[in-house]
Amino acid sequence: MRERTGALWNSFRYWWGRRSLQSRLIAAYIFIILGPSLLVSFYSYKAINNTYMRDSIEKNSYLLQMEKLYVLNQIEAMARVAQMASSDKGVESYLVSEDDPTLGELIDFNTTTYVSLSQMQFNNPNIEHLRLFSASRNVHELWPVIFREDRVSMEPWFQKALQREGEHFWSFQKTDPDLMRRYSGEVEPGPAKVSLLKEISIPKGHHVGMVQVDMLLSKFVPKAYTSVQDNESQMMLADAELNLFTRTDHSVLPENAGLAAAIKDRLAVFRKTGEWEMEYKENGNSFMLIQAPLEQIDASLVTVVSMKGLMMDISRTRNLIIGVNIGFIFLVTAIAYVLNAFILKNLRRLTETMKKVRRGEPYGSIRVSGGGEVGELAHHFSKLMNTINTLVAQAVHKQALSKEAELRTLHNQIDAHFLYNTLENIKMLAEIENQRTISDALTRLGGMMRYNFKWTGEYVKLRDEIRHIQNYVEVMNIRFEHTIQLELNIDSTYLEVEVLKMSLQPIVENSVKHAWNAEGVELTDRIVRIDLTEAEGDIFIVVRDNGLGLTPERLTQLHEGIYAKEEPGADPSGTSRGGYKAGGVGLRNVHQRLQLFYGEAYGLEVQSEAGKWTAVYMSLPKVLLTGDNQR
Template sequence: MRERTGALWHSFHYWWGRRSLQSRLIAAYIFIILGPSLLVSFYSYQEINNTYMRDSIEKNSYLLQMERMHVLNQIEAMERALQMAYNDKSVRDYLISEDDPTLGELIDFNTTTFLNFSQIQFNNPNIEHLYLFSASPNVYELWPVIFRESRVSMEPWFQQAMRLEGRRNLWSFQNTDIDLMQRFSGGAGEGQPKVSVLREISIPAGNHIGMVQVDMLLSKFTPKTYTSVQDNESQMVIVDDALNLFTRTDNSFLTTDSGLSAAIKERLSVYRKTGEWEMDYKENGNSYLLIQAPVEQIDASLVTVVSMKGLMKDISRTRNLIIGVNIGFIFLVTAITYVLNAFILKNLRRLTETMKKVRRGEPYGSIKVSGGGEVGELAHHFSKLMNTINTLVAQAVYKQALSKEAELRTLHNQIDAHFLYNTLENIKMLAEIENQRTISDALTRLGGMMRYNFKWTGEYVKLRDELRHIENYIEVMNIRFEHTIQLELHIDSAYLEVEVLKMSLQPIVENSVKHAWNADGVELKDRIVKIELSEAEGDIFIVLRDNGLGLTQERLVELHEAIYAKEEPGADASGISSGGYKAGGVGLRNVHQRLQLFYGEAYGLEVQSEAGKWTAVYMSLPKVLLTGDNQR
């Protein structure tokens, strides 16, 4: 056996030694990469699987605890209502009365005590019924609150409450119990699942005078258990102290897998004895997670049944993705390795032949180096290669120096923005020395505009920066006009940090300045540009309105066509198509296209106008707050 193994190893070693260097390198790379890749993939899959399971458990546990808190609130509300009825002395007196009350007593009882019961239900709208049952056969019934207990004395829940002898409350879950009004008035009605809390009125102790009952529909007591929203991933169940299950009937896991109900009952029984709970359950190839939360106040439990079908599908998809990525990665590495090795070895052979030619052309003859293969040949010609490398390096350094020199000449030929700023500052100081405040202020505004234009570090700026730029622009423009333009800002300070595209508002204001009041024979002294901002459903709406001459309906339609028109072949940058039609509205169209490019097609510009009165441009964009210096 050992000799056979040795022979096989010798054969393999001989075969491997005859493979080319390229083949051996590819095999080595695959072997080196395959092992760690499989280990990492296996570990990643396990972690992803555990993460999916943990997230599913945490999510459903959180929802279960939230529902438990809701149930506890409803329990407190029902017990409070029961206690108020139980402690009412006038109620007890009425329940033990043997004689028919007079009309005055009935009116007094109805306007005080009976009204208080109505108020209890009014203050707790989730409470379905508040019943008082009297042991006296002669009591005068006041529907829908006061009844003789003979109407319900044979009900199992009534008998259970009687056995407690008023020592504590009895909580009873019922599937088909209907309203007493419908039961005894002859009306038809289907029973709705509900929960009731009952307590015997026995004052003094041992003297039974009646019973108090407070009802609430289970759809209000635990909404997620009877939710109408169809959820294919989870279902919530409430289980009473007798291990009876209450939940929705449509789209129910309990109907699909009949053994699920028995499994829940069995595990709850074990939990109540030992405190141990088992989550995993499988039936008919379906996997479930069973998560429970006890409701000790009523000896019940909330159980969430989580279907693992979707989760396992996600895990399977992830596993297939990992396998696919590994296979693709190995193929990619193999291909890259093959190409690179082929290229490297090919270049080595080509370099060897080239160096041989150079060596043969040199006057000092050849150099013999012992050794074989590509490495030996490379060592044999190493000295010649160094001479060539030194020459190439010298040439590269010389070329780099020429390139740097040309770059420096180019930089010297460019306009220095700082030179312009300093020049404006010098002129501004001269104007202040000459007491030319108007010129000084205009230069300050112009400098601010230049800095804003030159400092283009990103597409987004704060709204306050864009508004400051518009103010500077208006001040500079007012130097040109006899009648100045007034800029009115109606923007809450909280919105000044909102993100806007740089130079998105200024072109609209510039459009108003150039065209709003430009008409022969028309003079408008009060020239006003208003900027207003509002917010709705997470979006920002900015309105830029002027009191200019406005647009006719025909011109407004043409302007809309120009703004919303798509780029057409044959149209140049000036907005004039090949047919000679001047589109107009180039600045507005550019702003509209930038808004849609950066924010999406749901945003952009809309122009409205009334001829002879006003023009308004509405801009919509998402609400985004900038933090830091021009950072999103």
């Protein structure tokens, strides 16, 4: 995964690097503007979303509280009617009477108490029924107010009201049945209603009857049964048993089968813990559930708010924000394009001139009006082209000189072949005369000449350089009375590393010429030792002799000759400021070549102790050669 990400990033960087400067500037403008714009839009959209949600919740909560106040007023009105009806002396005496009333008593009751009961209902038009139930079987029923209890004694709500022992009991019913059962052959659903029931005990503890005050739920909770189509919200009433009462037309319940169960579950949790969860989702629709408890009647008002319309408003706002951002970005892009085209006009002229030069067309001059970086770049480009023209002229001259040197090299090669053939003829004559020493010397001399003349590259294997040094020492031993011993302390694994050609041989030659060159001094063991070590990826070669060494003053002069910088007008004979000629020039040449090809961190260092030894330390990087003289 990381490799794939890296590859994609590299591909993008390559693609991005090939875009024009104007395209990258415009992309940068868009990115700089797009970031803050997206950030501001995100927070604006979030704030608008929260505002819409808060306003919707506050609006519906306010309506719910207003409805709750209305319901509380209706509860108070029903309770007041029930209290007035149950405490009326005429009602009490009529309900407890076991004897049949006389005609005069009936007329008196009808003209006073019954009129008073009718007036109570008349003064409260929202009350649907005011009914008094008597436990006496001899009471005369006065429809629609006074009835015997046996008409309702088997109803569940009647038994529950008796258990309250005089306390108010509120019953919510889906229908309002006809007590007279005049339409017993028909099923009449009737409207839903709420009933206030209170037992009448005279004296206390002695049941004589019950008062019932009914009100239709469409008047008790009008917003739950409103006929106005409202697709955004719907109010419901939940009783103590978590039964929901609301309108059936344009309801959200049929389309969302789990909504009613969710409301009941949350009401049950609220009544136990006091916690209420407002958000609900079903079938991809979002709802807000807002509730207000009605402690007086052990019920709750619940408003279901559909968020569909609100989400559409929020979506429109979001689309408007996105459209404004896109339009703003397009406008800024167009302005940036025009400005960049004007600003980068001179840069394009300079680019076109460079392309013409690259195609080989002659360069005359370029004029860029104004200053700034582009003007400075054009100025330096003109200077550069003038310099290039000068260098081209010099290169042509050097190329002519190189051709001449190449011809001379070809001539030298012809001479070298002549020498090789001559040496081979002399070697054969020596072998015919059985002069093995002369034959071996000629073989080694031929090897040295081949090594010197065959200059196919700057780098050779250490093995080849060591073989050349061995040939050189053997040839030198023919010249001198005392032989020179060459000791090699080099592991075979390092014989394949690269070294500069003719880098070690001048150091050994320097030892052979100068280490034992002293009058009146006899040295029987002349030893040149070559050691090789490795440290931190670098190779260190030490060429040590057991010669007379150098005094500190002579060593200082030698260092000055090796490390001195080239100066104009230097003597071409090779004499250094220190006065040291042959040895200093050879070591200086090797030191400069090492730094030229490997860097200034590498080179030579000479150490010596007068009368004992001299050592030359060479440092170079460890590089293995593959093939024949190929890096």
